[in-house]
Amino acid sequence: MENLVYDPEIIEKRKKKLVKYLRQILCILPYRIISLDTSKMLLTYFSVSGLDILNKLDQLPHTNQDIINWIYNHLISENIRGIESGSCGFRGSTTLVVDQNKNVQNHEYDCSHLTMTFSALNALLTLGDDLSRLNKRAILKSIQALQLPDGSITATNQDGENDVRFLYSTCCVCYILDDWSYIDTEKAFEFIHSCLTYEGAFGQIPGAEAHGGSTFCAVASLFLMNKLICLSDKEIHCLKQWCLNRQQNGFNGRVNKPTDSCYSFWIGATLKLLDILHFTNYDDNINYIFETFDDITGGFSKWPGFSPDPLHTYMGICALSLVNFSNLKKIHPALVISEDAYQKLKIIHENWKN
Amino acid sequence: MSDSESSDDYDSIAIDKNEWSDLNPINQDHETNEICRIAYTENFNDVFGYFRAVLKANEISERAFDLTYKAVKLNPANYTVWFYRRILLKELGKDLNHELKLVTQIIDQNPKNYQVWQHRRNVVELLQDPSKELEFTEKILQQDSKNYHAWQYRQWVNKNFALWDQELDFVSSLITVDYKNNSAWNHRFFCLINTDHSESVLNREVDYCFEKLNLNINNESVWNYLRGLVDLMVKEGWGYPEKVCHFCNLKLESNKEDELSPFLISFKIDYNWTRAIEKKNSDANAVKEFVQQSIQYLNLLAQKYDTIRANYWKYLLSKWKQEFDQYF
Numbered sequence: 001m002e003n004l005v006y007d008p009e010i011i012e013k014r015k016k017k018l019v020k021y022l023r024q025i026l027c028i029l030p031y032r033i034i035s036l037d038t039s040k041m042l043l044t045y046f047s048v049s050g051l052d053i054l055n056k057l058d059q060l061p062h063t064n065q066d067i068i069n070w071i072y073n074h075l076i077s078e079n080i081r082g083i084e085s086g087s088c089g090f091r092g093s094t095t096l097v098v099d100q101n102k103n104v105q106n107h108e109y110d111c112s113h114l115t116m117t118f119s120a121l122n123a124l125l126t127l128g129d130d131l132s133r134l135n136k137r138a139i140l141k142s143i144q145a146l147q148l149p150d151g152s153i154t155a156t157n158q159d160g161e162n163d164v165r166f167l168y169s170t171c172c173v174c175y176i177l178d179d180w181s182y183i184d185t186e187k188a189f190e191f192i193h194s195c196l197t198y199e200g201a202f203g204q205i206p207g208a209e210a211h212g213g214s215t216f217c218a219v220a221s222l223f224l225m226n227k228l229i230c231l232s233d234k235e236i237h238c239l240k241q242w243c244l245n246r247q248q249n250g251f252n253g254r255v256n257k258p259t260d261s262c263y264s265f266w267i268g269a270t271l272k273l274l275d276i277l278h279f280t281n282y283d284d285n286i287n288y289i290f291e292t293f294d295d296i297t298g299g300f301s302k303w304p305g306f307s308p309d310p311l312h313t314y315m316g317i318c319a320l321s322l323v324n325f326s327n328l329k330k331i332h333p334a335l336v337i338s339e340d341a342y343q344k345l346k347i348i349h350e351n352w353k354n
Numbered sequence: 355m356s357d358s359e360s361s362d363d364y365d366s367i368a369i370d371k372n373e374w375s376d377l378n379p380i381n382q383d384h385e386t387n388e389i390c391r392i393a394y395t396e397n398f399n400d401v402f403g404y405f406r407a408v409l410k411a412n413e414i415s416e417r418a419f420d421l422t423y424k425a426v427k428l429n430p431a432n433y434t435v436w437f438y439r440r441i442l443l444k445e446l447g448k449d450l451n452h453e454l455k456l457v458t459q460i461i462d463q464n465p466k467n468y469q470v471w472q473h474r475r476n477v478v479e480l481l482q483d484p485s486k487e488l489e490f491t492e493k494i495l496q497q498d499s500k501n502y503h504a505w506q507y508r509q510w511v512n513k514n515f516a517l518w519d520q521e522l523d524f525v526s527s528l529i530t531v532d533y534k535n536n537s538a539w540n541h542r543f544f545c546l547i548n549t550d551h552s553e554s555v556l557n558r559e560v561d562y563c564f565e566k567l568n569l570n571i572n573n574e575s576v577w578n579y580l581r582g583l584v585d586l587m588v589k590e591g592w593g594y595p596e597k598v599c600h601f602c603n604l605k606l607e608s609n610k611e612d613e614l615s616p617f618l619i620s621f622k623i624d625y626n627w628t629r630a631i632e633k634k635n636s637d638a639n640a641v642k643e644f645v646q647q648s649i650q651y652l653n654l655l656a657q658k659y660d661t662i663r664a665n666y667w668k669y670l671l672s673k674w675k676q677e678f679d680q681y682f
Binding site for chain 1: 380382383388389390391392393394395398402405406407409410412428429430431432433434437438440467468472476500502505506509513534535536537540543544547573574575578579581582585586620624662663665666669
């Protein structure tokens with residue numbers, strides 16, 4: 001029996017539905033996703049980059065410049081009292097903005113969030129912005145203030161968690177801004193290394209269970225810092241086997257847990273960075289991802305029959321790109337933007353050097 | 355009233371505008387609301403309209419404190435609201451035990467939200483009272499035995515307050531209920547590392563693994579745990595435990611279809627590699643045996659017992675051939 005997943009007509013239909021789903025994110029969202037109110041920047045990145053990878057950036061529901069301006073409205077470039085408080089960078093939304101001038105910290109509790117800074121930069125690159133409106137030094141000085149003695153980094157200056165996710169966001173930001181001098185990369189490595197468990201992969205903090213999401217964050221961070229070579233041969237071997245063992249048909253994120261489509265990305269990208277993705281079974285993976293595709297809304301969900309959401313939709317698209325499905329754009333497996341966007345970044349880096 | 359607000363909650367989160375007559379709410383800028391626009395309810399706009407005003411004025415008051423409750427009920431993921439609430443908790447000298455009860459309720463309703471667990475941690479740190487914490491995490495784990503936040507939080511309680519006595523019994527009971535609960539196995543290792551991991555304890559743990567593997571040989575959790583134990587024993591200088599070799603060989607030699615777990619096989623292959631490298635220039639016969647057995651097992655994995663990873667097993671085969679070419 002034919003596998004319809006590879007049928008060109010079906011692929012076109014599904015792409016159209018995915019485009020519709022992604023466009024909708026940039027327009028209006030239902031109240032029931034209110035818990036994402038402070039993460040609109042992340043959603044914008046998912047939508048813009050998702051469309052880019054699908055080769056449909058021309059179908060944005062707003063102009064590139066409108067979205068770029070919206071993004072820059074979230075940038076805090078100046079602290080309120082002129083002293084370093086770790087607040088510069090991008091906000092996730094303007095929910096707590098009170099003034100017309102959005103690029104200055106509006107009040108003591110107005111702050112950026114590292115994952116939103118990372119998301120903003122990725123979206124800007126994808127949209128073709130040259131990053132010239134950034135106050136790089138302000139952002140990097142804030143990040144410096146957020147690094148803790150053990151090498152980990154908090155997402156905000158508001159008592160937030162300090163796990164490996166934010167070290168990942170930080171590494172992406174430093175890589176994009178092409179400046180590693182504001183963080184202690186040795187200590188960062190030590191923290192990441194301390195997150196290795198007896199299972200051979202990484203937990204979110206030292207002692208926590210080895211997990212696909214944290215493993216991606218750890219490995220991508222090491223990749224961006226050029227410190228993957230600091231892991232021993234044995235550590236790399238165990239890490240590779242743990243990651244490969246996550247494939248059931250799709251992938252799970254922890255040992256003996258059910259599969260979830262987003263791990264096709266978290267584990268897939270990790271395997272790509274370790275240069276062993278080609279040891280996995282592409283067909284089983286692709287088939288599983290599409291089992292989670294919702295024909296009515298046009299998005300991907302974690303499990304077949306579950307409600308789709310922006311995260312799983314974007315991760316699904318990225319996971320398909322990694323295994324060369326259809327003619328999706330290739331992605332940078334650590335930064336998680338299209339190769340095109342990555343090339344634009346390289347040009348920006350050249351310009352900065354001159 | 356939209357269908358996303360239940361009638362039970364509505365009264366507790368509605369704003370009494372008379373109470374706020376002296377302060378103007380601040381609306382969210384329309385322009386910046388054009389992209390990723392959420393269909394906020396009127397009540398949400400009211401609550402956050404006043405909250406924005408409170409932040410701007412840096413107001414420290416009872417009504418501000420109540421407002422933060424309304425705001426976190428509407429969106430428990432807004433970390434700034436929680437942060438401001440903690441400031442008010444301190445400035446107003448609020449009852450932290452009452453706050454603990456409140457955060458218990460909110461975690462119950464939102465067990466996978468990062469901010470609520472962080473808030474609980476902050477409150478317990480201020481209280482310096484961990485007496486309810488193990489019981490609380492146990493209750494959450496009863497609802498979902500693999501809740502990552504609950505386990506991470508429990509580990510913080512164990513370490514921060516040096517509360518280890520109950521842990522071994524706790525994980526053992528969870529493993530008895532579900533021997534594939536990897537979170538429980540991870541916690542077991544965590545407790546081991548932070549308490550007694552003497553040779554006799556580790557030997558006991560190895561026996562515990564055998565017991566669970568005899569129930570189900572194909573349990574990845576146990577194989578990973580066993581490997582962790584073995585690595586620890588070697589690192590401590592007690593050498594590779596003979597009984598582990600013996601156990602693996604026994605299972606492999608029994609040759610029963612359902613006994614040949616891919617985890618057992620790859621565990622043996624990894625062991626063979628380490629020994630073969632060790633003895634490469636000293637014991638040709640032993641190395642030859644390791645090589646032949648590993649080649650046989652790698653083919654079995656690729657062709658029969660773990661075909662989804664066939665490409666990987668074939669790659670390992672080429673690595674063996676490359677390293678030990680003189681034995682072919």
